[in-house]
Amino acid sequence: MSTTAPHPMQAKRRVLLAALMGTAVEFYDFFIYGTAAALVFGPLFFPAASPAAQTLLAFASFGLAFVARPLGAVVFGHFGDRIGRKSTLVASLLTMGISTVAIALLPTYAQAGWIAPALLCLMRFGQGFGLGGEWGGAALLTAEHAPPGWEARFVSIMQLGSPIGFFAANGVFLLIGLLLDDAQFMAWGWRLPFIASAVLVILGLWIRLKIEETPQFQEAVAREEVIRVPFVEIVSRHGWQVLAGAAGVVATFAVFYLATSFALALAVSSLGYERESFLLLQILANCFYVVGILIAGVWADRLGPRRVLIVGAACTALLGLVFEAGLRSGSMAVAGVTLSAAMFVLGLNNGPLGAWLATLFPVRSRYTGVSLAFNLGGILGGAVVPFIAQLLVVQGSSQTTSVLLLTAGLATLAGTILGRSRPTIDIEQGKTA
Secondary structure: OOOOOOOOHHHOOOHHHHHHHHHHHHHHHHHHHHHHHHHOOOHHHHHOOOOHHHHHHHHHHHHHHHHHHHHHHHHHHHHHOOOHHHHHHHHHHHHHHHHHHHHHHOOOOHHHHHHHHHHHHHHHHHHHHHHHHHHHHHHHHHOOOOOOOOOOHHHHHHHHHHHHHHHHHHHHHHHHHHHOOOOHHOOOOHHHHHHHHHHHHHHHHHHHOOOOOHHHHHHHHHHOOOOOOOOHHHHHHOOOHHHHHHHHHHHHHHHHHHHHHHHEEEEEEEEOOOHHHHHHHHHHHHHHHHHHHHHHHHHHHHHHHHHHHHHHHHHHHHHHHHHHHHHHHHHHHHHHHHHHHHHHHHHHHHOOOOHHHHHOOOHHHHHHHHHHHHHHHHHHHHHHHHHHHHHHHOOOOOOHHHHHHHHHHHHHHHHHHHOOOOOOOOOOOOOOO
């Protein structure tokens, strides 16, 4: 009696859920920090002459995590390539979660002086260190469990953790803003989203402890392909691929943070939008992010992730022509359309990204290579770009954010063109196809 084989996503639902939960926690943690940096961290932790300067300092602390992320990529990548994806992902999620919850317990500058911003920066560094091993490992967890021809769609499910984390973070801040007045929010309400992260981390850990190691890593171990120091191999033999991969990541981070944290800071502090109204607008635009990711995942399995990423890079450059003009239009409807377009473009960039990066490196050093490329690109797109954008606001010349998006799009376009995919590995035969 014949039985129908289960759908690939049904057969691997626990793996997909484990990757999805970890990515959701990752982006929730980053979104709540970015939102808090835009709304409260400036006056609470960084005394300065003007509100804009306070926000600038808060975004500087925001960017600190991107310095820590490559370090985390090297450390967690080492163990991910040596002992396995599963165990390393559990450690990275735990490191990230402890640092995030600790932020909720910190004293403010008024309570502890310079110790307060120092501790905030330390916890932000811990966040970034843990995150350095999170995204790359989650992408490989899905890609290496996927049947042939399903890699991009599997990774796109993991990528849905980003809009889920965004929705959860903005939803929590929106709910708190509606229930508390400004004084309560500034006094203690901002701490609640960081405490809530503990629930997500515990759930994510519980799921990850129940999954199996990826077949491709198990095959590499069986063939004795595990190497002693993956970082040395990546730098010495695949350095160009790391640089190309990092360039390919820039547009994702640039659009991501300009359309979320920077847009929120600009809208509330400079353009006169109500905080809750703009948060709701960002939540609605987030739906287009989901659509973009899912469309990109399907296209990437049909056309190849590289081609879809090239389309996303070109759209990023075009987005730069209208992004800030739409935000500054004075119309909530126009601002909403602008944010929706930006989030859809973000989906086109982010959806195929993990599947594309996985093709650049061999299995035996892939965790290190993917994590390092992703997080080096994050320094440019996720730390430098928002900081420069906010610096331009302080100087009164923020209209040039269009140049930032154009540059990010061209960087990703160059990375996808120059990055060379490796031959696929036939797991059953143990040879290159």
